[in-house]
Amino acid sequence: MRNRLIGIIMAVLVSAAPAFGHGNAPFAGEVSVEIISDNGCVFRSFPASDHGKGETRVIKKYLEAKKGENYGIVIRNNSPERLGVVIAVDGRNIITGARSDLKNNETMYLVNAYEHAQYDGWRTTASEVHRFYFTEPADSYSVRTFADSSAMGVIAVAIYREKDRPQPLFDLSRHEAAPAAPSLDSAGRSMGKASAGESTGTGFGDSRYSPVVRVEFEPENVPVQKTLVKYEWRETLCKKGILKCGQERKNRLWDNDEYAPYPPESPRS
Numbered sequence: 059m060r061n062r063l064i065g066i067i068m069a070v071l072v073s074a075a076p077a078f079g080h081g082n083a084p085f086a087g088e089v090s091v092e093i094i095s096d097n098g099c100v101f102r103s104f105p106a107s108d109h110g111k112g113e114t115r116v117i118k119k120y121l122e123a124k125k126g127e128n129y130g131i132v133i134r135n136n137s138p139e140r141l142g143v144v145i146a147v148d149g150r151n152i153i154t155g156a157r158s159d160l161k162n163n164e165t166m167y168l169v170n171a172y173e174h175a176q177y178d179g180w181r182t183t184a185s186e187v188h189r190f191y192f193t194e195p196a197d198s199y200s201v202r203t204f205a206d207s208s209a210m211g212v213i214a215v216a217i218y219r220e221k222d223r224p225q226p227l228f229d230l231s232r233h234e235a236a237p238a239a240p241s242l243d244s245a246g247r248s249m250g251k252a253s254a255g256e257s258t259g260t261g262f263g264d265s266r267y268s269p270v271v272r273v274e275f276e277p278e279n280v281p282v283q284k285t286l287v288k289y290e291w292r293e294t295l296c297k298k299g300i301l302k303c304g305q306e307r308k309n310r311l312w313d314n315d316e317y318a319p320y321p322p323e324s325p326r327s
Contacts, residue, residue: 087137089217091285093121094176096128103287104300115283120300121213123192123258123289130190131213133167134174142166142218142277145177147190147260148200149209153181155199157206160216160284162277167270180262184270189263192289198259211258213287218277258289 093101106118135141144151144166146158153165169175179187180199200206296303 085137085139085219085282087135087139089137089141089283089285090134091117091213091215091287092132092134093213093287093289094130094132095124096130101129101289104295106288113280113282117283117285119285119287120295121287121289122292122295122301125192125291128178128189128191128263130176130178131215132174132176133169133215135169135171138171140168140170140220140275142168142220142275144216144218144281146209146212146214147180148198148212149206149214150200150204152177152179155180155203157204158214160214160281162218162279162281166218166275166277168273168275178266178268181268181270182265185267186265187268188265191261191263193259193261195257195259197261199262201259202262211289213260213289215283215285216281217283217285218281221276221278258291258294 093103095101101124102122104120104122106120108115108117110116131145133143142162144158144160144162144164146152146160149158150156151158151164153167156164158164167175167177177187179189181187195201195207195210198207198210200210290298290300292301292303295301
């Protein structure tokens with residue numbers, strides 16, 4: 059009997075077309091991952107590497123984090139296939155809160171063909187998430203809840219294709235409760251107790267309504283793509299040489315506030 063895994067799909071995706079197998083055809087299209095602010099702006103990122111590892115394309119990039127700002131993860135599926143996405147922040151699965159290795163047996167979100175979805179926080183119920191925000195490691199959800207700093211400062215996304223199944227896969231009339239990430243004893247932001255330093259983390263912020271339903275989805279064994287985003291404070295990116303943060307060249311008109319100099323060998327009062 060085939061092992062059927064459960065995925066979670068955003069409830070806003072209300073049109074459910076039958077899914078058909080891809081017959082081991084090469085993966086067509088692109089899947090982009092962006093980190094955006096609440097005003098819709100994309101946080102500044104810097105490519106680090108883009109290479110193949112077995113059957114998986116691995117994309118790595120740095121991102122400039124803004125302390126205290128909420129953020130969302132936007133995944134754009136520019137392919138003709140429905141895809142499963144395992145998302146981990148600071149090493150924890152954003153749906154269950156469990157330690158993540160980006161494997162195909164983890165609970166995942168689904169993104170329909172040629173559509174995009176935004177994920178704004180740690181899922182605690184089938185209708186609620188708690189917002190992601192950039193903070194110090196001591197204030198991060200991963201450290202405060204699990205004492206886990208093993209993958210601090212990394213947003214990781216693994217993209218899985220669906221195994222061949224030439225029949226409709228789900229019925230959106232099924233409304234089941236989603237697994238819940240464990241909550242913090244206090245969901246408030248304890249920035250004052252956070253340890254200062256170069257590292258970054260993601261906090262457990264305010265709640266937001268975000269309904270989902272469970273559907274059946276059987277992923278392939280190996281992801282077609284992994285995107286790893288290492289987010290850092292600006293000062294850290296400057297020290298690593300990823301950002302050029304040297305002193306700006308002075309403007310001879312704007313920056314010159316000196317008085318007129320004495321002529322050479324002129325007596326001075």
